[in-house]
Every structure is written in C-alpha cells, then in structure tokens.
Amino acid sequence: xxxxxxxxxxxxxxxxxxxxxxxxxxxxxxxxxxxxxxxxxxxxxxxxxxxxxxxxxxxxxxxxxxxxxxxxxxxxxxxxxxxxxxxxxxxxxxxxxxxxxxxxxxxxxxxxxxxxxxxxxxxxxxxxxxxxxxxxxxxxxxxxxxxxxxxxxxxxxxxxxxxxxxxxxxxxxxxxxxxxxxxxxxxxxxxxxxxxxxxxxxxxxxxxxxxxxxxxxxxxxxxxxxxxxxxxxxxxxxxxxxxxxxxxx
Amino acid sequence: xxxxxxxxxxxxxxxxxxxxxxxxxxxxxxxxxxxxxxxxxxxxxxxxxxxxxxxxxxxxxxxxxxxxxxxxxxxxxxxxxxxxxxxxxxxxxxxxxxxxxxxxxxxxxxxxxxxxxxxxxxxxxxxxxxxxxxxxxxxxxxxxxxxxxxxxxxxxxxxxxxxxxxxxxxxxxxxxxxxxxxxxxxxxxxxxxxxxxxxxxxxxxxxxxxxxx
Numbered sequence: 395x396x397x398x399x400x401x402x403x404x405x406x407x408x409x410x411x412x413x414x415x416x417x418x419x420x421x422x423x424x425x426x427x428x429x430x431x432x433x434x435x436x437x438x439x440x441x442x443x444x445x446x447x448x449x450x451x452x453x454x455x456x457x458x459x460x461x462x463x464x465x466x467x468x469x470x471x472x473x474x475x476x477x478x479x480x481x482x483x484x485x486x487x488x489x490x491x492x493x494x495x496x497x498x499x500x501x502x503x504x505x506x507x508x509x510x511x512x513x514x515x516x517x518x519x520x521x522x523x524x525x526x527x528x529x530x531x532x533x534x535x536x537x538x539x540x541x542x543x544x545x546x547x548x549x550x551x552x553x554x555x556x557x558x559x560x561x562x563x564x565x566x567x568x569x570x571x572x573x574x575x576x577x578x579x580x581x582x583x584x585x586x587x588x589x590x591x592x593x594x595x596x597x598x599x600x601x602x603x604x605x606x607x608x609x610x611x612x613x614x615x616x617x618x619x620x621x622x623x624x625x626x627x628x629x630x631x632x633x634x635x636x637x638x639x640x641x642x643x
Numbered sequence: 644x645x646x647x648x649x650x651x652x653x654x655x656x657x658x659x660x661x662x663x664x665x666x667x668x669x670x671x672x673x674x675x676x677x678x679x680x681x682x683x684x685x686x687x688x689x690x691x692x693x694x695x696x697x698x699x700x701x702x703x704x705x706x707x708x709x710x711x712x713x714x715x716x717x718x719x720x721x722x723x724x725x726x727x728x729x730x731x732x733x734x735x736x737x738x739x740x741x742x743x744x745x746x747x748x749x750x751x752x753x754x755x756x757x758x759x760x761x762x763x764x765x766x767x768x769x770x771x772x773x774x775x776x777x778x779x780x781x782x783x784x785x786x787x788x789x790x791x792x793x794x795x796x797x798x799x800x801x802x803x804x805x806x807x808x809x810x811x812x813x814x815x816x817x818x819x820x821x822x823x824x825x826x827x828x829x830x831x832x833x834x835x836x837x838x839x840x841x842x843x844x845x846x847x848x849x850x851x852x853x854x855x856x
Binding site: 409410464 | 804
C-alpha cells in the first residue's frame with residue numbers, strides 16, 4: 395500500500411512518462427522520474443509502453459512528400475496577393491486621381507469602340523463646334539452702334555454732332571458763323587442735318603457738292619463740332635480735333 | 644529498466660533528423676526567418692523544405708488527407724512569409740512555426756465538416772483479436788486509426804509529443820495552454836488509447852498498470 399506522498403509522486407511521474415520515453419525531460423525531472431520508475435512496477439510497464447508508442451510513431455513513412463509542387467503553389471498565391479495588395483495601396487494613396495494617374499489609367503483602356511458610337515460622337519462634336527463658332531462670331535460683334543455707321547440718306551445734307559454742352563445761342567452762333575442751316579434733327583442722339591446757308595433751289599449739283607465740302611471743312615475745323623459725316627469722296631469718318639469719341643446713340 | 648532513448652539535443656522520435664532542434668539548428672532557423680523578413684525567397688524555400696516533411700507527416704496523420712495537410716502547411720507558411728518580421732526570438736523557431744501550424748490545423752478542422760467525418764469514422768475500430776505483440780508497423784497503423792477517435796486537442800497533444808518529440812513546456816507554448824493542461828490531455832489520450840488497444844499494455848489491466856488500485 396502506497397503512502398500519500400508515494401501516491402502523489404507516482405501520479406506526477408506517471409504524467410511525465412511520455413516525455414521520459416521521448417527524452418524530452420529536463421535533467422532534474424529525468425533523474426527523479428528514473429529513480430521512481432526503477433522501484434515502481436506499474437511505471438516500468440507504462441514506460442515500456444510509452445517507448446513502444448515512440449517507436450511506432452518513429453516508423454518511417456510509406457509515402458514521401460515532395461515539397462516542390464506545394465511550394466510553387468504557395469509562391470503563386472503570395473505573388474498574386476502581393477499584386478492585389480499593391481493595387482489596393484495605390485488606390486488608397488491616390489483617392490483623387492491626378493491627370494497623370496488618369497492618363498495612366500486610360501492607357502489601360504482599350505481604344506476600340508463600336509463604329510456607330512464613333513459616328514455619333516463625331517456628329518455631336520461637329521454640332522457643338524458649329525454652335526461654338528456661331529456664338530463666338532456673335533460675341534465678337536459690338537453691342538453698340540456709332541455715328542460713323544450713319545449713312546447719308548438725304549441728298550445735299552451734311553450730318554454733324556455738336557458738343558452737348560453748347561447752349562442754343564452758341565449753336566445758333568456756330569451755324570451762323572460757319573454758314574450752315576439746320577435742315578434735319580436733332581434726333582434722339584443729337585445728330586443734326588445741315589446744309590450750306592443760302593443754297594438756292596436749282597443750284598447745279600457740282601456747285602452744291604463743292605459748297606458741302608467747304609462747309610464740312612469749316613465744321614471739321616470748329617472745335618465745337620464733335621463729328622462731321624464724311625462725304626462721298628471721303629469714306630473715313632471725320633472727327634473734330636480735340637473732341638473725344640463720338641457720342642453713343 | 645531502460646532509460647530514455649533521446650537526449651535534449653537529439654532529434655524527436657518521428658523525424659529521423661538528429662539534432663534538428665539543437666542550438667545550432669535553432670540559430671540557423673532564426674537566421675532564415677530574419678532573411679525571410681527581408682523578402683528572401685531562397686531562405687523561405689529552405690525553411691519550407693526543412694519543415695514540409697515533418698508537418699506533412701504530422702498533419703496527414705491527423706487528418707488522414709494530404710490535401711488538407713498541404714492546405715494547412717501552405718496557410719502556415721503564408722503567415723510565416725508575412726509575419727517573419729514579428730519573430731523576435733522569444734521562443735524557439737520550431738515552437739513558433741508549430742504554433743502557427745497548430746492554430747491553422749485546429750481552425751481547418753473546426754471550420755468544416757471534415758472534423759465530424761474524422762471524429763466519427765464509418766468503420767469503428769475493432770480491437771485486435773490476436774494476443775501476439777504487434778509489430779511496430781502494425782502498431783503505427785492501429786495508432787493512426789485509434790487517434791482518429793480522440794478529440795482534436797488530445798490528438799494534437801499526442802502527435803506533438805510522440806511524433807514531433809516536443810517537451811511538455813513546448814507543447815504548452817504551441818497549443819497556448821498551461822503545462823498541466825498538456826499533461827492532462829495526454830493522460831486522457833493515453834487512457835483512451837489503452838482502452839482501444841489493450842494489446843499496447845500487454846496483459847495487465849490499465850488500473851493495475853497505473854498502480855491506482
């Protein structure tokens with residue numbers, strides 16, 4: 395009959411027997427276990443059994459496992475996942491694509507498109523371009539008109555614009571001294587139609603034109619006259635010296 | 644009596660690779676892991692070849708299917724490739740690697756119906772009728788079949804102890820449990836194996852052999 399201490403030691407050693415058989419006990423544990431096994435018949439039997447177990451597990455394999463194919467499979471998996479990780483990292487680093495990134499991404503996009511879609515896209519582009527040109531032309535035209543655009547509609551009448559600061563008396567004085575009389579206007583824009591004063595009906599046309607030219611020359615020289623309509627021989631608008639831009643209508 | 648057949652620097656019973664866990668081999672494996680952390684594929688292949696055989700044997704015996712074993716081995720080495728930089732040498736390289744393999748194997752078993760199929764084999768194991776001592780090869784075959792009837796944790800403890808020759812402390816580190824838990828698991832596994840294979844213990848009754856009566 396075992397004492398309590400012997401029973402406790404037996405149970406402890408019993409638990410260690412597999413490692414005593416496999417040689418994996420520390421030197422201290424091994425010495426203690428060997429001493430117990432030496433005097434304990436059940437532990438001797440169990441130790442013998444454990445040695446048989448170790449031997450049985452140590453039997454060489456009938457099958458030899460070649461690691462090569464498995465390793466190649468593993469490396470394929472690692473390479474594949476590394477590629478996926480790199481793509482994920484690029485996407486995370488560039489949430490908003492730069493122009494270069496967009497270009498790089500577009501470089502992976504096939505340039506082939508169905509012919510119908512290409513024709514439709516071309517038509518739309520042409521339509522948009524035409525509209526753009528028409529708009530650009532319209533925008534290039536001035537939104538205002540000037541006196542220079544006035545055309546002589548009345549024969550033997552010279553159109554002029556006077557300084558708006560002139561009083562009626564000053565205008566009367568100007569017309570009298572320059573030998574002109576008002577035959578039209580003023581219109582809403584202050585344009586007067588004048589003709590040489592003292593021009594009798596039936597005066598020859600050549601004489602009328604000459605008098606008109608003389609009047610235009612005098613008015614042109616007068617600083618109180620802002621603008622004088624060019625005559626037929628002179629297509630360029632005539633601006634009075636010292637005067638600013640012709641008044642807008 | 645016969646003394647233990649292995650010393651601490653000798654190889655485990657099942658590997659036939661003497662000294663594979665010696666100080667020199669541990670240092671070599673640690674150096675390989677350090678090179679793997681730098682992305683060295685040659686070092687990775689060397690470590691893979693070093694462990695493939697013992698892991699394949701260990702896992703195939705557990706699962707009885709090489710395809711599952713291969714899956715677990717590659718899952719294990721996939722972790723090693725990614726986490727080699729985390730290995731600080733706090734444990735032996737083999738303990739670290741086997742710890743990963745253990746967790747992968749356990750998850751593989753538990754996450755599929757394979758476990759049920761393995762734990763409830765269609766052909767229940769019959770005890771041998773002959774009283775003749777079994778040859779080592781026959782005994783191994785019986786043990787493999789008997790192991791299939793053990794719970795996974797006990798089966799793994801048996802394999803780590805007898806097959807791979809790990810110490811009690813190392814098995815605790817690999818399985819992530821206290822040393823006493825390892826001893827208890829192996830104690831219950833041994834008792835069940837002796838019930839399944841009474842021929843293992845000769846003619847004496849288990850209780851008598853344990854000296855508990």
